[in-house]
Amino acid sequence: MRLSQLVADGLLLAALLLTGRAYAQSATNLPPDQLLLKDYRPKSLYRIPAIRVEKARFPVTDVHSHVYARTPSQVQQWIRNLDEVGVEKSIIMVSAAGKEFDEAMKLYGPYSDRFEVWCGLDYSGADEPDFPAKTIAELERCHRAGARGVGELSDKGRGLNRRNADPGPAGLHIDDPRMDPILERCADLGLPVNIHVGEDRWMYEPMDATNDGMMNAFKWKIPDDPNVLRHDQVVDTLDRAVAKHPRVTFIACHFANCCSDLSRLAAMLVAHPKLYA
Template sequence: MTKRRDFIVKSVLGLTAGITTGSINLSAEPSTPVTGSSIPAQPNWQNDPHWRKIKYGDWGGPGVSSQPGPMDKILLKDWAPNSLVITQETFVPKAKYPAIDSHVHVVAKTPADIADWVKTMDEVGIETSVVLTHPAIGDDFAKLVKIFKKAYPGRFELYCGVDFTNFEKNDYPKRVVEQLERCHEMGACGVGEIHDKGPGFTKDTSIPPNKRLHVDDERLDAFWEKCAELKMPVSLHVADHPSAWTPLDVFQERTPDYQHFSQYNRNVPSFDEMIEKRNKVLERHPNTIFIACHLGNQGHDLGTLEQAMQKYPNLYLDTSARDYELGRTPRSSAKFLNVYKDRIVFGTDMGRLKSMYQIHWRLLETDDEYIPGRVGWRYYGLDLPEATLKALYRDTAKKIFNI
């Protein structure tokens, strides 16, 4: 355990003195001052019953009489509450078992940077990183094979990309299958990460909705079948966190850091419609393994996700970039991972910092509480049993990637 008491004393003293290190300077003006004429007048939310119910639940309120003060000037995007909770802090330098990171992108491109990445992998216990290289195909993919797989055998596995250009042409189904076969011959072990967050795979909202290429488009059927034949799993990002379909107002769940992912009032299918498109593909192609990235964007609703896992045996998941879903519901998340450990793989999708890997080990391996998170709420350690950790970290990935 670290000596947090000393840190807390320093932080409180800094706050009193107006020092901003580790705390908000309450005596400072907002980073972007606003005038009365620059924004519309806001309602007094304290008097709104619906607002109070969402904010305070059955407690009914903060328990004190709210009064105006310096914090009224602090913007939500600047608020970083410095917790005074003193609790166990476990440092986990290395994964309990040699781990396979099943979701990382091309976060290093030069020989020096890749060597540094491998050094970090050694230090934190990552045996192999599965690099999702989409949209790399052809010569671009061949270059990545050279600098990753051939330079570091066994340390990197590579997914290839998919070419979605000219998908409206009659030869597209045949052409995209041939591209896949060439990438497989060069060493691709899977496909992705490919995104259909709403506008379709091309992300081009100028295309009329009825002509966009979505995951359930029949023009991709031959491609999905070829993936099954070649035993190449597909890492598929369908929809997004459901908050992307809710208004960017006082009730928005996620912080302003994520507002650029908003699909609200855009000409795209709803969240539920996107999930249904994914499910149609799962049903039409039962022999193809689809890894739904980010807990399938359903980590907020494990009950519904469990129904899909039970109905579609070819649905797999990765945990990448959903630390906040696991960490805010530790008991139900741990139960879910324990049950479906043979169909869930560990992934990060957050660069290659040593500390990033190590905070994952703390989240998954310890029972620490009130762990700082990155979405505005705190996490609680899942304290997973050894059998689940071993499956999550490596065994399931080795099975589906044939490594």
């Protein structure tokens, strides 16, 4: 790239940064009918007692974390953070098998008293006849290497092995018959399964003035695609899978994304003793 182009790009970036900063500074002086909701920063006038809890009174287990620390020194800092706030152990959900799991196990494995590492599943060859057997073989290998659970599996509508942004047909859902032997093997090995299904209902609604969760929903909105299950449909896949596999301990993370209607989650918890959220 020529020097003139680099200079031009640098000037453009500087101009954008200055424009954004100037708008942020001026937003506080805008009249109410011109103030954007994303810039609303109210300062509370309430004078009420506040209790700031700096450390847990009893040992806490953080059941939902990921591979945030990437180096031994970062892991050491994480342990110091755990000690500071009274967290006894964190569960690290790698959400992958193979090399990615092995690398996480190498990093966190030496601190098994503070971190519990969970593997993901290998979905490659999902349409092949030997898919369940191959996936189970890798699951067993991860278990021997130290995996103590499976997660975070994720199906936001297009399938466990597909992203919503991917084109084409839907993939594998948790209640798919191909998943049955895999889930049963999880039960045999005593591996709980953490799964993320869908998103909260606001992400499926029109992104307009009637959506009371739009500020967050817009970022995570679900595409209106016939190959992507809607909210109730994807939650139903979990309900059916849990019913089919009563020996498996399931954790529906984020309250199964039923925050808009907790009675839906409550009914599932009552019906399935080994389902947690």
